[in-house]
Amino acid sequence: MDGRDARGPGAEGSAGRLLAGRYRLGAVLGAGGTGTVWQARDEDLAREVAVKEVRVPVGVDAAERERQYARVEREALAAARSGHRGVVTVYDVVVADGRPWIVMELVRGLSLADVLAADGPLPPARAARVGLA
Numbered sequence: 001m002d003g004r005d006a007r008g009p010g011a012e013g014s015a016g017r018l019l020a021g022r023y024r025l026g027a028v029l030g031a032g033g034t035g036t037v038w039q040a041r042d043e044d045l046a047r048e049v050a051v052k053e054v055r056v057p058v059g060v061d062a063a064e065r066e067r068q069y070a071r072v073e074r075e076a077l078a079a080a081r082s083g084h085r086g087v088v089t090v091y092d093v094v095v096a097d098g099r100p101w102i103v104m105e106l107v108r109g110l111s112l113a114d115v116l117a118a119d120g121p122l123p124p125a126r127a128a129r130v131g132l133a
Contacts, residue, residue, distance in 0.1 A: 013038055013053045020094035023051055023103055030111075033057070039106060042091075049091060052102040069100050076102045 013036060017025045026039040029050060040051040054072050056065045073093055080090035092103035112130065116122070122130065 013051075018043070019051065019096055019101060020092075023049065023092075023094070023101075025051065040103070042103070048106045050088075050104050050106045052104070054100050054102065072102070073100050076100070079104075 013019075013025050015025055015027065019025060019040070022042060022044050023040045024043055026041065029037045029039050031037070035055045036053045038051045038053060040049050041047070042049050054069065056068050060068070076090050076093045079087055088107055089105040090102060091105065094101050094103065110118075
């Protein structure tokens with residue numbers, strides 16, 4: 001293992017970096033156990049996108065890391081084909097730093113955590129609408 005994926009959010013990405021000769025990384029939108037999501041600009045199509053920098057957990061051997069990366073690419077392809085209004089549109093998957101980066105529609109809005117922090121627990125009817133969206 002080369003350790004890249006274990007260094008935390010944005011370990012390989014950095015604001016201003018041009019990914020795959022096309023996607024310019026901007027601000028970090030969020031980070032979690034499987035990666036960091038960046039706001040980015042598609043320089044070819046002059047549009048804002050989101051780019052997920054995929055990471056695997058610390059201690060994963062090279063073979064398992066490759067299996068996980070292959071799974072991520074399959075899932076991105078399935079999402080790209082979905083066309084469901086509840087699934088973010090995937091525009092591209094590029095490989096940089098030896099791993100996949102998923103380029104997708106940038107969806108602006110509040111997270112569920114933001115809504116809960118502002119409004120408290122959701123009434124059952126509203127919770128059902130969120131769950132069905």
